[in-house]
Amino acid sequence: MLKSMTGFGRAEVTRGETTIVAEIKSLNGKQFEVNLKMSPLLKPYEFDIRNLLQQELQRGTLDATINIKQNGATRPVVINTELARYYHTAITAMATELSLPQEDMLNVLMKLPEVVTPASEQMEESEWLEVEKVIRTAVGDMDAHRIDEGAMLEKDLLLRIDNILLYTEKVKELDPLRKDKARTRLEGLLAEYVGKENVDANRMEQELIFYLEKLDISEELIRLQNHCRYFKDILAEAEAAKGKKLGFVLQEIGREINTTGSKANDAGIQQWVVMMKDELEKAKEQVLNVL
Numbered sequence: 001m002l003k004s005m006t007g008f009g010r011a012e013v014t015r016g017e018t019t020i021v022a023e024i025k026s027l028n029g030k031q032f033e034v035n036l037k038m039s040p041l042l043k044p045y046e047f048d049i050r051n052l053l054q055q056e057l058q059r060g061t062l063d064a065t066i067n068i069k070q071n072g073a074t075r076p077v078v079i080n081t082e083l084a085r086y087y088h089t090a091i092t093a094m095a096t097e098l099s100l101p102q103e104d105m106l107n108v109l110m111k112l113p114e115v116v117t118p119a120s121e122q123m124e125e126s127e128w129l130e131v132e133k134v135i136r137t138a139v140g141d142m143d144a145h146r147i148d149e150g151a152m153l154e155k156d157l158l159l160r161i162d163n164i165l166l167y168t169e170k171v172k173e174l175d176p177l178r179k180d181k182a183r184t185r186l187e188g189l190l191a192e193y194v195g196k197e198n199v200d201a202n203r204m205e206q207e208l209i210f211y212l213e214k215l216d217i218s219e220e221l222i223r224l225q226n227h228c229r230y231f232k233d234i235l236a237e238a239e240a241a242k243g244k245k246l247g248f249v250l251q252e253i254g255r256e257i258n259t260t261g262s263k264a265n266d267a268g269i270q271q272w273v274v275m276m277k278d279e280l281e282k283a284k285e286q287v288l289n290v291l
Contacts, residue, residue: 004149009142022138029061224256243290
């Protein structure tokens with residue numbers, strides 16, 4: 001099973017005059033980062049909320065909004081006059097500078113953040129448990145989206161790795177021909193510049209073996225196939241968070257492809273190497289989104 005880092009989750013519950021809304025949006029990121037916006041009543045529980053999100057979602061860049069709305073006058077409120085005065089000074093200065101009308105200033109001030117807050121800054125334990133339940137529901141909704149998108153990512157990654165394995169087989173088919181062409185080319189050059197009758201056959205065979213060993217790519221192709229199989233084994237693991245591990249394996253695959261290309265010295269093989277690199281880059285882009 002594979003999970004994406006991107007997703008969206010939302011949950012809303014109304015109990016009496018109170019409505020609790022939790023929305024979570026996640027994008028890919030190397031670590032866990034969360035931009036948390038919440039009602040002032042939840043400030044004492046900020047640490048708990050952040051821990052809950054990190055434990056459940058593990059990695060990604062999150063935007064989380066948790067609001068508690070009072071649908072009636074069941075809770076007394078307090079007006080923060082100092083904050084309202086500060087807002088008023090700033091708005092008046094801006095309105096004067098831009099020659100804007102200043103009517104209905106009170107209505108504007110009352111709608112600004114934290115000017116009007118609940119009189120009680122304490123939340124009952126039962127209320128917090130209700131909020132926590134809503135957050136977990138939103139997390140579950142987002143996790144379902146992550147799994148759906150992860151299934152598409154897994155399908156695409158398997159396609160890329162299978163293509164690399166296919167191109168590896170094409171390279172292996174061309175490899176013996178490459179050695180024969182190298183032998184023929186060297187023999188021709190020696191015959192042209194030295195003369196066939198002047199060539200020491202034993203010495204030439206030794207030099208030819210040495211030259212072909214330097215160009216040998218059989219070990220690189222074996223390691224490349226092993227890395228690809230290991231990549232597919234990781235995809236099949238039950239562990240949810242494996243994006244970093246997959247990224248490391250792709251780096252190893254890239255090293256073997258690059259070494260194969262640099263040692264190939266053959267136009268036909270180079271074409272397959274270019275196609276491998278194209279598939280590898282597509283796989284790297286997709287792995288960036290994996291949890």
